[in-house]
Amino acid sequence: KLPEKRSPPAPMSATALLQKAAQMGSARSSGGGS
Amino acid sequence: SSSAYPCLKELKSEERGLYLIHHLLLCANHVATGSIENANHALERISLHASPHGDTMQRIAAYFTEALADRILKSWPGLHKALNSTKITSISEHILVHRLFFELCPFLKLSYLITNQAILEAMEGEKMVHVIDLCAFEPAQWINLLQSLSTRSEGPPHLRITGIHEQKEVLEQMALRLTEEAEKLDIPFQFNPVVCRLENLHVESLRVKTGEALAISSVLQLHSLLAVDDEKQRRNSPPSVSKSFNSIHLQRILKMKQGTLGEWVEKDPVNICSPSPDSASTSSPVSPNAPTEVNSFLTALRGLSPKLMVIAEQESNQNGSSLMERVVEALNFYAAMFDCLESTMPRATVERQRIEKMLFGEEIKNIIACEGLERKVRHEKHEKWSLRLEVAGFGRVSLSYSGMLQAGRVLQSYGYDGYNIKEENGCFLLCWQERPLFSISSWRSRRYD
Numbered sequence: 001k002l003p004e005k006r007s008p009p010a011p012m013s014a015t016a017l018l019q020k021a022a023q024m025g026s027a028r029s030s031g032g033g034s
Numbered sequence: 035s036s037s038a039y040p041c042l043k044e045l046k047s048e049e050r051g052l053y054l055i056h057h058l059l060l061c062a063n064h065v066a067t068g069s070i071e072n073a074n075h076a077l078e079r080i081s082l083h084a085s086p087h088g089d090t091m092q093r094i095a096a097y098f099t100e101a102l103a104d105r106i107l108k109s110w111p112g113l114h115k116a117l118n119s120t121k122i123t124s125i126s127e128h129i130l131v132h133r134l135f136f137e138l139c140p141f142l143k144l145s146y147l148i149t150n151q152a153i154l155e156a157m158e159g160e161k162m163v164h165v166i167d168l169c170a171f172e173p174a175q176w177i178n179l180l181q182s183l184s185t186r187s188e189g190p191p192h193l194r195i196t197g198i199h200e201q202k203e204v205l206e207q208m209a210l211r212l213t214e215e216a217e218k219l220d221i222p223f224q225f226n227p228v229v230c231r232l233e234n235l236h237v238e239s240l241r242v243k244t245g246e247a248l249a250i251s252s253v254l255q256l257h258s259l260l261a262v263d264d265e266k267q268r269r270n271s272p273p274s275v276s277k278s279f280n281s282i283h284l285q286r287i288l289k290m291k292q293g294t295l296g297e298w299v300e301k302d303p304v305n306i307c308s309p310s311p312d313s314a315s316t317s318s319p320v321s322p323n324a325p326t327e328v329n330s331f332l333t334a335l336r337g338l339s340p341k342l343m344v345i346a347e348q349e350s351n352q353n354g355s356s357l358m359e360r361v362v363e364a365l366n367f368y369a370a371m372f373d374c375l376e377s378t379m380p381r382a383t384v385e386r387q388r389i390e391k392m393l394f395g396e397e398i399k400n401i402i403a404c405e406g407l408e409r410k411v412r413h414e415k416h417e418k419w420s421l422r423l424e425v426a427g428f429g430r431v432s433l434s435y436s437g438m439l440q441a442g443r444v445l446q447s448y449g450y451d452g453y454n455i456k457e458e459n460g461c462f463l464l465c466w467q468e469r470p471l472f473s474i475s476s477w478r479s480r481r482y483d
Contacts, residue, residue, distance in 0.1 A: 014094055018365060
């Protein structure tokens with residue numbers, strides 16, 4: 001994984017949004033429960 | 035938000051983006067499994083927030099929903115045909131939008147420049163040079179080559195360019211521009227037009243002569259030859275089990291915690307945690323070794339003993355047999371492409387919308403809504419192309435550092451921020467931020483090894 005970059009104040013790029021969506025998904029699957 | 039029922043219209047860009055991603059994937063899953071009702075509901079929800087004039091995710095959502103809807107509609111061929119019965123597909127518009135892409139994004143400029151540098155290096159000292167352009171519509175590439183050849187220390191060669199394009203007028207235009215330039219530079223030059231679609235091309239029509247050094251240039255063109263007649267393929271090969279969908283990435287996205295997305299993400303009756311394998315797309319995955327059209331084409335090209343062949347292709351896996359796989363890959367690829375445009379041009383520009391709608395939008399539609407011979411946008415990663423080219427008898431030639439330097443200079447002089455070029459085993463990857471979007475590699479017939 002790439003190191004966390006300081007995110008710009010501008011609206012999130014679509015790429016960043018997809019990454020965030022994936023992270024949210026993985027946080028949930030590693031956190032267990034449903 | 036503190037309100038229990040925040041108005042969906044007031045969603046902030048980031049929340050809205052996540053909402054759109056979530057529902058797009060849900061919708062794609064419904065389309066893949068044939069749940070039209072559910073897909074329709076998802077499309078309705080997305081449509082409240084998607085817009086071709088909005089931020090990048092809103093725009094992407096608009097084009098993806100159009101593509102998903104088109105796929106659904108294709109199960110009613112009558113409806114689909116009727117809705118498209120007055121559609122005008124004009125070649126000139128197609129050319130225009132490619133020219134806009136060339137002018138406004140750096141990718142084609144870089145591809146042409148790197149290709150030309152490789153040709154110059156390979157053709158050093160050659161007196162008779164023949165260049166074949168598999169998709170001849172942009173004279174700028176060859177004007178640049180003519181100019182570089184005119185300053186060669188040993189003097190310019192006799193240059194012949196064979197251009198392949200299905201539209202006669204495009205080639206006539208090209209011949210005119212190039213002949214004019216060659217005369218100005220005093221280079222002996224001949225343009226050989228071949229009016230033909232690439233898939234119907236016979237290599238004999240390229241009229242390659244002995245004694246001339248041959249270079250072939252293919253910019254974002256070869257993947258269209260991967261289109262296969264799925265029906266024919268199925269009849270001729272033993273039935274293969276459709277690969278069940280197992281992209282961890284997608285599963286993760288589909289498992290997105292509803293709470294973190296906000297209360298406005300409605301619970302969906304469908305179990306989104308375990309996407310079932312596609313029922314809608316059952317085409318068998320074609321291995322790169324299968325005797326497909328592209329393989330015989332590449333073998334035929336190699337038979338011409340090219341001293342050099344430079345290939346630029348999209349660096350993405352959009353030729354998967356399962357729809358979900360393609361949707362996820364396309365989302366990732368086009369997110370980066372839309373981000374590029376967002377960083378390069380203001381939202382309201384007509385040129386930007388043209389590129390998004392007529393180039394990216396049409397590609398997305400082809401990837402998602404089409405199957406079989408109709409599905410031409412079959413981007414595959416460099417890895418797979420390498421394998422194919424090696425099987426066809428090509429050996430790799432490393433691209434040079436000076437090509438890299440020149441490309442870097444172009445990025446700088448045009449002020450293209452956020453783009454960069456990476457070198458990987460002699461092949462160049464054109465990247466947006468850190469993400470490779472296009473690959474450029476060069477090859478030659480093994481005869482020269």
